[in-house]
Amino acid sequence: MTMLKDPSQKYRKFKPLHLPNRQWPSKTLDKVPRWLATDLRDGNQSLPDPMDGEGKWRYFQMLVQLGYKEIEISYPSSGATDFDFTKKLVSTPGAVPSDVWLQVLSPCRRELIRTTVDSLRGAKKAILHLYVATSPCFQQVVFGMTNEQQIALAVDCTRYARSITKDDPNSGVEQWAYEFSPETFSDSDKDFVIQICEAVKAAWEPSVDNPIIFNLPATVEMSTPNVYADQIEYFCTNMTEREKICVSLHPHNDRGCAVAAAELAQMAGADRVEGTLFGNGERTGNVDLVTLALNLYTQGIHPGIDFSDINSVIDIVETSNKIPVHQRAPYGGELVCCAFSGSHQDAIKKGFSAREAAGLSKTDPWIMPYLPLDPRDIGRNYEAIIRVNSQSGKGGVAWMIKRTLELDLPRGLQIVFSKIVQKHTDMLGRELQAAEIKALFLDTYHLEKNPRFHLVDYEINADRTTSPAPAAEAGRTASSRNLRRRFKGVIEIDGNEYTIEGIGNGALSSLANALKSLGIDLDVADYKEHSIGAGRETKAATYIECTAANSNLKVWGVGIHQDVVQASLIALLSAASSFLDSRSASPVPFRPKKSTAADQHLVPTAEAGPSRIEPLRRQVLAENEPASGADVQGSQVVARLEEAAEKGEANGHAK
Numbered sequence: 001m002t003m004l005k006d007p008s009q010k011y012r013k014f015k016p017l018h019l020p021n022r023q024w025p026s027k028t029l030d031k032v033p034r035w036l037a038t039d040l041r042d043g044n045q046s047l048p049d050p051m052d053g054e055g056k057w058r059y060f061q062m063l064v065q066l067g068y069k070e071i072e073i074s075y076p077s078s079g080a081t082d083f084d085f086t087k088k089l090v091s092t093p094g095a096v097p098s099d100v101w102l103q104v105l106s107p108c109r110r111e112l113i114r115t116t117v118d119s120l121r122g123a124k125k126a127i128l129h130l131y132v133a134t135s136p137c138f139q140q141v142v143f144g145m146t147n148e149q150q151i152a153l154a155v156d157c158t159r160y161a162r163s164i165t166k167d168d169p170n171s172g173v174e175q176w177a178y179e180f181s182p183e184t185f186s187d188s189d190k191d192f193v194i195q196i197c198e199a200v201k202a203a204w205e206p207s208v209d210n211p212i213i214f215n216l217p218a219t220v221e222m223s224t225p226n227v228y229a230d231q232i233e234y235f236c237t238n239m240t241e242r243e244k245i246c247v248s249l250h251p252h253n254d255r256g257c258a259v260a261a262a263e264l265a266q267m268a269g270a271d272r273v274e275g276t277l278f279g280n281g282e283r284t285g286n287v288d289l290v291t292l293a294l295n296l297y298t299q300g301i302h303p304g305i306d307f308s309d310i311n312s313v314i315d316i317v318e319t320s321n322k323i324p325v326h327q328r329a330p331y332g333g334e335l336v337c338c339a340f341s342g343s344h345q346d347a348i349k350k351g352f353s354a355r356e357a358a359g360l361s362k363t364d365p366w367i368m369p370y371l372p373l374d375p376r377d378i379g380r381n382y383e384a385i386i387r388v389n390s391q392s393g394k395g396g397v398a399w400m401i402k403r404t405l406e407l408d409l410p411r412g413l414q415i416v417f418s419k420i421v422q423k424h425t426d427m428l429g430r431e432l433q434a435a436e437i438k439a440l441f442l443d444t445y446h447l448e449k450n451p452r453f454h455l456v457d458y459e460i461n462a463d464r465t466t467s468p469a470p471a472a473e474a475g476r477t478a479s480s481r482n483l484r485r486r487f488k489g490v491i492e493i494d495g496n497e498y499t500i501e502g503i504g505n506g507a508l509s510s511l512a513n514a515l516k517s518l519g520i521d522l523d524v525a526d527y528k529e530h531s532i533g534a535g536r537e538t539k540a541a542t543y544i545e546c547t548a549a550n551s552n553l554k555v556w557g558v559g560i561h562q563d564v565v566q567a568s569l570i571a572l573l574s575a576a577s578s579f580l581d582s583r584s585a586s587p588v589p590f591r592p593k594k595s596t597a598a599d600q601h602l603v604p605t606a607e608a609g610p611s612r613i614e615p616l617r618r619q620v621l622a623e624n625e626p627a628s629g630a631d632v633q634g635s636q637v638v639a640r641l642e643e644a645a646e647k648g649e650a651n652g653h654a655k
C-alpha cells in the first residue's frame with residue numbers, strides 16, 4: 001500500500017460556494033454565542049467505552065457548574081441507558097437548574113419521536129432535536145430518498161413533534177424549543193437546505209421570543225474553514241424571518257480546523273455553537289468548547305463559562321471519557337503553560353520580573369512573552385510554567401529557585417547552579433521537577449544542614465587591640481566606627497569543635513581571616529544579598545562567591561538568616577564547605593593545618609566520615625575552575641561589599 005502518486009483521481013477538491021459579496025471577512029468576533037455542550041450525546045456516542053448513568057450524571061453536574069445553559073444529554077430512543085438517564089434527570093428535584101435547557105436527539109420517525117418526548121416528562125425547559133439527511137451522499141447512498149421525499153419527511157416529523165410538544169398542554173414539559181439539523185449541511189446543496197428549512201420553519205411556526213434552531217453541521221469537515229463561513233453566511237442571508245431563527249454550528253474536526261470554522265462561521269452570522277470539552281467526538285472529534293471559550297477570553301470577552309479550575313475539569317473529562325486530554329491541547333494541555341527552552345524561560349522570567357517591579361495586579365494588562373493567558377486565570381500556578389530539562393538554561397533554573405525558595409540568584413550563581421542541574425538532567429535522562437531542583441540547591445549550598453561546617457557560637461566586636469581607639473572628646477563616647485572587627489567563635493567542622501579568631505574590616509572578612517588559621521584561605525570575589533519575605537518574617541539571603549588562595553577555584557556559598565550578618569557568615573561557611581568538597585577527587589576528612597598560633601583546639605579528636613556530596617557535583621564544581629588564576633583583591637572587595645551589606649542592614653533588614 002502506498003500513497004497515490006496522483007491523489008486527484010481518487011479525491012476531488014471540495015467545490016466552494018460562489019459568494020463574491022461575502023461580508024464576514026471584515027467582521028470581528030466580539031459576541032459570546034449560545035453554547036450547547038453535546039459531550040453527553042455526540043461525545044459520549046463516540047467513546048469506545050461510553051459513560052454509564054452515574055458517569056453521565058457527574059459530567060452533567062460539571063457542565064451546569066461551568067455555566068452551560070444548553071446541554072444535549074442523550075439520544076433517548078437509542079436504548080435504556082440514555083432513556084433512563086433522561087428520566088432520572090428530569091424527575092430528580094433540583095438536578096436541573098430552572099435556566100438550563102435539556103436537549104435530546106431523535107431521528108425523524110414518529111415512534112422514536114414519541115419515545116424521546118416521553119423521556120422528558122417533568123423537565124422545565126427542553127429542546128427536541130431532529131435531523132434529516134440533506135446531503136446527496138447520505139440521501140442516495142444511505143437512505144435512497146429524493147429531495148421532495150426528504151422535505152415531506154421533515155415537515156411531517158416537525159408537525160408531529162409540534163403536536164406532542166408545544167401544542168400539547170399535557171406534554172409534561174414547561175417550555176419547548178425545537179432544533180432541526182439538515183444532515184450534513186456542509187455537503188448539501190445550499191438552496192435545497194434553504195428550501196427544507198423554510199418548510200420546517202413554516203411547520204413549526206417559531207417566534208422571536210422562542211426562535212427555531214437550525215443547526216448546520218459540518219458532520220465531516222471537508223473544506224477550509226472559510227468555505228464553511230461562506231455557507232453559513234449564505235444561509236443567514238437567504239432565510240426569511242431571520243429574527244425567528246437561531247443559526248447553530250456543529251463543526252467536526254476532520255481537517256483540524258473545527259475551531260477556525262466555528263469562529264469564522266460566527267463572523268458569518270451564526271448565533272450558537274455545539275461542541276464538546278476538549279473536542280471529544282466521532283473520529284477527530286467535535287469542535288473544542290474550551291478553546292473557543294478561552295479564545296474569546298484572551299480577546300477580553302468573558303465566555304460566560306467558568307474555567308477558573310481547569311484541572312478539575314480535565315480530571316472529570318478524562319475519568320469520564322477514558323481518553324487523556326492531549327498534553328498540548330490548547331489552554332488545557334499539561335504542557336501549554338510550560339517553557340523548556342532556555343531563551344523562552346529567560347523571556348518569561350523577565351516578563352514576570354517586570355510585572356512584579358511595576359507592582360501590577362492580577363487584573364492589569366497582560367503583556368507576557370510566550371504566554372497568551374495568565375495561567376492563574378484558569379487555576380494553574382506559576383511553578384508549572386517553566387520546566388527544566390537538559391535544554392533549559394539558567395533562566396529556568398533561576399525561576400524554579402525563585403518560585404520555590406524566594407531566592408534571587410546572582411547571575412554568576414545561576415550559571416554555576418544551572419550546570420549542576422544540567423548534569424543531573426543528562427544523567428537521569430529526564431526533566432527535573434521543581435521539588436528536585438529545590439532539594440538539589442539546598443543540598444549543594446548546604447542550606448538545610450551544612451554537613452561539614454557549623455557555626456556554633458560567635459561574637460563580633462570592635463577590635464581595640466590592633467588599632468587604638470580614637471580619643472574621645474571630653475564627655476563623649478569614643479566612636480568605634482573606624483575600628484576593625486574581631487571575630488571570635490566556635491566552629492564545628494566534621495563533628496569537631498574549633499575555637500577560632502580573626503580580624504578584618506568587617507564581620508565577613510574577620511571570619512575569613514579566622515578560617516585561615518584552619519588552612520581555609522578564601523577571598524570573597526562577589527557578594528549579593530536581598531531580603532526574603534516582609535514584616536517580622538523577613539530574612540536575609542546572602543550569596544558569596546569565593547576564590548581559594550592557592551587553587552584558582554571559585555566556589556559559591558549561600559546563607560539565609562534573620563540576621564544579615566549571620567547570613568553572610570553562614571554563606572562563607574557554605575562556600576568553605578563547597579571548597580573542601582571540591583578540592584580533591586575523593587572525599588577526605590578535613591585536616592586543619594598545624595597552627596603556630598597558641599591555639600590548642602586545632603587537632604580534631606577523631607577522623608570524620610566521608611563527605612556526603614556526590615561525586616557528580618564535585619566534578620561540576622571542579623569544571624568551573626577558571627583556566628588561569630585571577631588575582632582577586634579579596635580583602636578590599638570584602639571591605640567594600642561589607643559596607644554595602646551594612647548599609648542594607650541599616651535600610652531595614654530585620655535582625
Ligand SMILES: [Zn+2]
Nearest residue numbers: 042219250286
Ligand atoms: Zn456531530
